[in-house]
Amino acid sequence: MAIHGLGGLGHLGLQFAIKLGFETAVLSRGKEKEALARKLGAHHFIDTNTADAAKELMNLGGAKVILCTAPNGKAISELVSGLSRDGQMIIVTYINEMMQFSPANLMRGSRSISGWVGGDPEDALRFSVLTGVRPMVEVFPLEQAALAYEKMMSGKVHFRAVLKMGGR
Numbered sequence: 001m002a003i004h005g006l007g008g009l010g011h012l013g014l015q016f017a018i019k020l021g022f023e024t025a026v027l028s029r030g031k032e033k034e035a036l037a038r039k040l041g042a043h044h045f046i047d048t049n050t051a052d053a054a055k056e057l058m059n060l061g062g063a064k065v066i067l068c069t070a071p072n073g074k075a076i077s078e079l080v081s082g083l084s085r086d087g088q089m090i091i092v093t094y095i096n097e098m099m100q101f102s103p104a105n106l107m108r109g110s111r112s113i114s115g116w117v118g119g120d121p122e123d124a125l126r127f128s129v130l131t132g133v134r135p136m137v138e139v140f141p142l143e144q145a146a147l148a149y150e151k152m153m154s155g156k157v158h159f160r161a162v163l164k165m166g167g168r
């Protein structure tokens with residue numbers, strides 16, 4: 001299994017994949033993300049800044065599932081070739097841009113692409129409690145709500161901003 005993007009969704013997707021027993025590769029950028037991926041249990045890390053991620057996935061035997069959380073249509077398009085036979089690409093990132101896929105590329109390996117949007121979180125929460133999966137959040141006092149919002153909007157928060165009300 002491969003997780004594309006190691007942010008809010010990716011760091012949870014990675015933990016779920018590990019707890020479910022998948023051999024898991026993270027496709028992300030830079031040493032900091034590699035350290036986090038390894039800390040959360042990733043078996044492989046592919047730096048998308050320096051490597052051809054699809055080729056590296058094929059070197060590992062191809063991904064049965066690629067969970068796409070990184071909001072970059074071009075990068076996602078290029079990953080299709082990293083799917084194994086019958087591999088599935090599941091797009092959970094929200095991007096409003098056109099993507100290019102070769103139908104022949106899909107056909108040749110009986111590969112498929114689908115999208116998914118979260119619904120009832122009960123199963124995920126129960127699974128997290130049972131297995132110890134936890135989100136990484138930054139806690140801000142309520143007085144710093146503006147800073148928390150700014151960090152969230154600029155994608156700098158790790159990985160969700162939580163506001164804490166003093167004394168409650």
Ligand SMILES: NC(=O)c1ccc[n+]([C@@H]2O[C@H](COP(=O)([O-])OP(=O)(O)OC[C@H]3O[C@@H](n4cnc5c(N)ncnc54)[C@H](OP(=O)(O)O)[C@@H]3O)[C@@H](O)[C@H]2O)c1
Pocket residue numbers: 004005006007008009010027028029048069070071072075091092093094095116117118119155159
């Ligand atoms: N389907 C659903 O139910 C659902 C639920 C919540 C959110 N979403 C959507 O999912 C997307 C991700 O949300 P999030 O909270 O995970 O966002 P996030 O915390 O900003 O994480 C996105 C990650 O993607 C990485 N990334 C961007 N371009 C990349 C590339 N070319 N190669 C590798 N990594 C790349 C970023 O890494 P860098 O740090 O290196 O930039 C960042 O860590 C958003 O579009 C959001 O709207 C969907």
